[in-house]
Amino acid sequence: MAKSYLIMVGAIVGIFWLQSCAEKAPEKVEKNVQYVSGKDEVTYLKIGNEITDTVQATLKANLMKAMQNGGPQNALRFCNAQAMELTDIYSQKYGTDVKRVSDKNRNANNAPSERELAVLEDFKRIRKAGEPISAKVAIDEDGKKHYYAPIFTGGQCLTCHGNPKNMQPELVSLIDSLYPNDKARDYAVDELRGIWSVKFKNS
Ligand code: HEC
Secondary structure, X not given: OHHHHHHHHHHHHHHHHHHHHHHHXXXXXXXXXXXXXXXXXXXXXXXXXXXXXXXXXXXXXXXHHHHHHHHHHXXXXXXXXXXXXXXXXXXXXXXXXXEEEOOOOOOHHHOOOHHHHHHHHHHHHHHHOOOOOXXXXXXXXXXXXXXXXXXXXOHHHHHHHOOHHHOOHHHHHHHHHHOOOOOOOOOOOOOEEEEEEEEEOOO
16 A cells, blocks of 8 residues: 555656656756846847838838739749848848848748747747747847847738648749748748847947
8 A cells, every 4th residue: 555655656756757857948948048138128129129110111011012013923022032132221221130030931041040049939938828929138148139029920921921722823833933942831820930130240
């Protein structure tokens, strides 16, 4: 009787121990990123929000115009040729590196770095817990500040990032030919599409 009781207690403790190990994994991810708070956070959140709002608005306006002028295929050509160039213009203006990165990227140039991936994982974890995701400021090993903010999908994004079965076949062929390793598909509305990543080179 006493022995089977001990085995049972042992098993329960064992299960809890295993569980606590499993739950430790996300914490490890967070340790890769050193987030800052206080004055630096306020300062860089403000500039980061301003830059990404402007770039986002410009990208969106140009995308809409290209869509109206020649449909999604025309818009896609626009994205392909000029999306990176546009963010470069703002990079020069603000002395920053401005990027949109995603673990499920269309252009391999937009693959996340180790730190960006850790931030993405953090955002996903926060989302899973049902909490709102807000932009964050982190500091790297050289003391440079980085701004990170979530990018969510809206309905209009699915024209090019949705389930290919529901997309224009010509558009799908065009995407396939331009981006043979495309991972940025099969998204639904209101999913975490990626993150804005702004590095303040002079910070
Ligand atoms: C007309 C087609 C089209 C639409 C609509 C579209 N995208 Fe894209 N998106 C693209 C293309 C093409 C790329 C690759 C651009 C490049 O080569 O840098 C891209 C790249 C991205 C990237 C950079 C990461 C990656 O996958 O390479 C993000 C983030 C992104 N899109 C988010 C969105 C969001 C959010 C929306 C809706 C608000 C949206 N896109 C709507 C075509 C589109």
